Amino acid sequence: MSNTEQAPEALRCTPPPGAAAGVEVLEPREVPLGGPRALLVRRTIPQRARTLIGAWCFADHYGPVAVPATGGMDVAPHPHTGLQTVSWLFSGEIEHRDSLGTHALIRPGEMNLMTGGRGIAHSEVSTPDTTVVHGVQLWVALPEADRHADRDFQHHVPGPVRIDGAELRVFLGSLAGSASPVRTFTPLLGAQIDLDPHATITLDVDAGYEHGVLVDAGEVRLDGTALRRAELGYAAPGTAALTLVNDADAPARLILLGGPPFEEEIVMWWNFIARTHDEIVEARDEWEAATDRFGAVEGYPGDRLPAPPLPNAVIMPRRNPLPPKRTDDRASEPVVRRVDAELLYEIAIDGARAGLTAYRDRGDQRIFYHTEVDSSFARKGLAATLVEQALLDARAAGKRIVPVCPYVARFVKRHPEFADATDQVSPQVLHWLEVELG
Structure with a gap:
């Protein structure tokens, strides 16, 4: 997914009064993707309070929205560098095309992971039969040693794992005895968790990881801290277990993200992740000049997305507080x-x-x-x-x-x-x- 913001801003959010120690609540902000009938997404990272969770550096949560009312998702070919994109749907169907030659569908419960490395381009369009789009789009920053990796695309359908009070689908890393075979450049955890009504579960996790819980449906408590829909709860490294509670009469659904702290500073702008301002300028210039760095996306019925103007300032590195x-x-x-x-x-x-x-x-x-x-x-x-x-x-x-x-x-x-x-x-x-x- 492209980040089509023209004037990004960052907000600092803090845990609400009475929040449990070690849990930080990040509130989302709405960002339009597209033109007059833009699809609105709710973005929780990056923001000033938290740039990364492990190597996870970008989290957009969207829907459910009716396609006839919004025009659905139609993101023209656009570039990426220095990252991997993770697409995960709850409902709907999205057609993916990229300059590697991939033509794939993104469906609920099926993960598509694309590696941009030095440069890739792709498009995402909801299919004609889709009536509702609903899901998350996530980015992973590549470490210095691998940020110029070759283009790649992986598809994985994790099987559901039932534990007392919840169903899990682990699309990256391992949790509750389920492990994903998908290759990543840093250790990561990514899973959908569906909590039964009035369920309480405790998950054993890696104490060296930091974790984020993004609530899609319902309200949950993470280690005692209440999280409403679209909020993300952050848990710092040092805990070997996370407790999730659903007090409601209806099910709750969330995305669990994790990984060891990413110690490198990164420069993020538009769809590029780099290390310096000059690298961003170079990537933008090459996209605008249509060099072979990003390749071509075949089969999309329209023009590429133009890069927005660069800001009149040095684009600064980001790292966590x-x-x-x-x-x-x-x-x-x-x-x-x-x-x-x-x-x-x-x-x-x-x-x-x-x-x-x-x-x-x-x-x-x-x-x-x-x-x-x-x-x-x-x-x-x-x-x-x-x-x-x-x-x-x-x-x-x-x-x-x-x-x-x-x-x-x-x-x-x-x-x-x-x-x-x-x-x-x-x-x-x-x-x-x-x-x-x-």
Whole structure:
């Protein structure tokens, strides 16, 4: 599935009052896929509170929606890099075509897994006989060693496994004695769980994994924390069992995701996963130029999806926020460093990026144009520390400071010790910066 958002945003969500320790509730946001009769999906990851669960980096939940009312799903050929896509339906039927030459149907209870690697293109269209579409679309980030892997497509129909109070279909990894034969590049768990009315089940899981429970139907409790439909409950590593409770008179259905924490930073934009801004730009340019990197999708009756415009800023890496405070209740001192490959300064705590200030060099001028600090680190004075160290470094390198960024401008105004190294923001500078950022 293509991510057709033109202006993605991220929300920070926290567990509701009284939530059980270790369970974080992520609320979905609605995203339209397509044109005037767009199919609305509910996206729970990525968001600012949580970028990944294991290597799972994208989760869209959609339907049930009537096809005559919405036009169904019709996603034209579009590209992917650095990921695997996992398609799983509860109802309906979707036709899949890709540049590997695959022509397959996605049906309820049948998993299709496509590997993009260096580049692949595919289309997804609900079939003419489909009256309702309902399912999830999931992405998996590929690790550094395998992110340029060859294109691949796998299909698997997991058999149902009955345990007391629930039925499971394990499409990736292993759970409750059922194992999927599907190949992945990192350890993963993916399963549909249907809970009987008033059922309570406890599942033995890998304590090294983090887990997510996405509720499709009904309401459940994950280790005591209530989850409503379309919400995703996150459980950190360290537990060897998950308890799921359905208190209602009707069945509940959920998707369980898991995997060991994915330690690499990734850059996500549109349908690409990379490691740097420049790799994203390169992939977009090659898609727009119709190079053979992504191949061609045969049999789709229409044009390819054009890539949206790139943002006027450096696309920043994503990683999960820091875990809860360490047992000694102390955090490392913040570290500010210049990241030449990304043209920015970052401030990091315990190795995780907490904020950044981006710049461009124009001759002997260093133009600071954007500063941000993750909301989870707000009100800790990190922005001031970051900007002060960045300006000191720029001055030591013989650069003139140009404070286009409003925060940097305010900082310079409050700290006259930088006045002798600061240039005014001129129309010429603004025009140059606009051209430089595209």
